[in-house]
Amino acid sequence: MKKKSKKNNNINQTSFYFEDYLETNKKNKILKKSKKFQDRIYLLFFFFFSLVLIFSIKIIHISLNKKDIFNLEKNNSQFSLLRRDIVDRNGVIISRNVNTFHAAVDPKLIKDKKNFLIKLRLNFSDLPFEQIEKKLNQNKYFRIKKRIDHIEKDKFWALGEKAIKFEPFQARMYTHGNLFSHIVGQVDYDNYGISGVEKYFDRELKNKNLLKQPLKLSLDSNIQYIINKELNNAIKTFEASGGSALLMDVNSGSIISLVSLPNFDINQRANIEDDKYINKITKGVYELGSIFKTFTIALALEHKLVETQTIIKNIPRKIRCSIHEIEDMKEHPADLSVEDILIRSSNLGSVILAKKIGEEKFKDFIKKTKITESPEIELEEIGVPHLLNWNKCKLETVSFGHGITTTPLQATSLYATMVNGGKLVVPSIIQNRLIKKSEQIISNETSNELRKILRKVVSSGEGTASLADKDGYYVGGKTGTAESYGDKKNRINTFISIFPTNKPDYSLFVMLENPKINKNLIYNYRGIKTKAPYNTSGWNSVYVAGKIIEKIGPILAINKKEFINKHVVEKFN
Helix, strand or coil: CHHHHHHHHHHHHHHHHHHHHHHHHHHHHHHHHHHHHHHHHHHHHHHHHHHHHHHHHHHHHHHHCHHHHHHHHHHCHHHCCCCCCEECCCCCEEEEEEEEEEEEECHHHCCCHHHHHHHHHHHCCCCCHHHHHHHHHHCCCEEEEEEECHHHHHHHHCCCCCCEEEEEEEEEEECCCCCCHHHHCCECCCCCECCHHHHHCHHHHCCHHHCCCCEEECCCHHHHHHHHHHHHHHHHHCCCCEEEEEEEECCCCEEEEEEEECCCCCCCCCCCCCHHHCCCCCCCCECCHHHHHHHHHHHHHHCCCCCCCCEECCCCCEEEECCEEEECCCCCCCCEEHHHHHHCCCHHHHHHHHHHHCHHHHHHHHHHHCCCCCCCCCCCCCCCCCCCCCCCCHHHHHCCCCCCCECHHHHHHHHHHHHCCCECCCCECECCCCCCCCCECCCHHHHHHHHHHHHHHHHCCCCCCHHHCCCCCCCEEEEEEEEECCEEEEEEEEEEEEECCCCCCEEEEEEEECCCCCCCCCEEECCEEECCCCCCHHHCHHHHHHHHHHHHHHHHHHHCCHHHHHCCCCCCC
């Protein structure tokens, strides 16, 4: 019995130890699970801490390189300014934004920089490699080439470098290259206008509510092309240093064409600071010579001091004024009618008429017409005529266009005023511009008489502008030969024409700077083959104007139906 009991005790003891072992094992498992969970918490904490640390380092890096990052982002596509199209009067695109790219490089992604430079040299010979090498060594993100096209983009892709990045960008493209360079102007790399129409209308062109509505100019691309071509040919023919032309609607002041040579390709960022590249029409300031005789005649007629057939008798060969002597370029009869003074372009006759008019009336005319003030036009580039001091002899010299300066734009605008019935013309390059009520400068009667005289300047045997007499167009006008203000070596030959003279629609200004006689050029002068005897505007500027009118006339006739009817008007005698 005792032995049996001992056995049972052993069994019980064994069970006890077994149960204890199970319980301990269970606790250990719980502890292990708890430790695993703890480790995970620590891991998550570490991961979170690392993220915070990385983010903090990034913030510090950005702050240290804030300028570079800002410049990069500023030029990125999301910061690029969209601009409206600019079109001509017929809707032809002149300026438009197009999608393009900047090619950039991240040096940190380049394994072999020397090899990278070699590949660049083989494919892009125009890149500034010294600068690129320096930037590569600085290990900073930079643009390697701005405003690349799709072909260049593919060439960069072909290099097989992950370091090359492409930033989308909106570039301003000018479809006619240099044809409208002095009008349209340019934008900078951030799409802000910096010259011409682009600058003057910068806010309107960036207006997001008007992006689908183009800015329509009054210019005609076809006519602009023809005049530009003829003027370029003239500069070559007469070896001139420059030239300009302006075609204007005499009633509305709308500018149909404006050409100034030399010009430049506005798609390029070439240096155009040289004075030879200025807009000669709006910014150039000149003495325009005998063109001013037209205004002297108009004033004398307007104030009823004379009539067109009034004879001015005993005109002297010379008129002394202070230390100067005024004379005509060639000898004229001693007795000239008022219209003959303009037809023959007599300086002496103009002086006599000016003295009849008087200084006060002349001053009032110049003030009302604003011809000695900066022109009003939708461009940033405008000239400032020299101050007109009414000292001794000023009245005499102003009467034939010397000692007074203006811009070709103002002269052409005033000419339009003289022939459109006498209403002051304000020029514009914007199509369908709202026209304010114009001031009456001279009477319609005076304007009509003046047109008849201007027609005779071209059509009569004594006129100085017969080379512009083209059949069917009834051209009238006045020549001007002068020296550049303050520079006697710089010769300015001009011609302002109107057509058709019974009721003019258009005024055309042509100017050549420092032209020479072309000894090989044969003119058809009043039906006779001849060479140029003089280097005056009648033998170059008039000749060019005639060629221009001959070529643009049919286009103008198509564009303006009324013009066809005006070709059958009675010819002035």
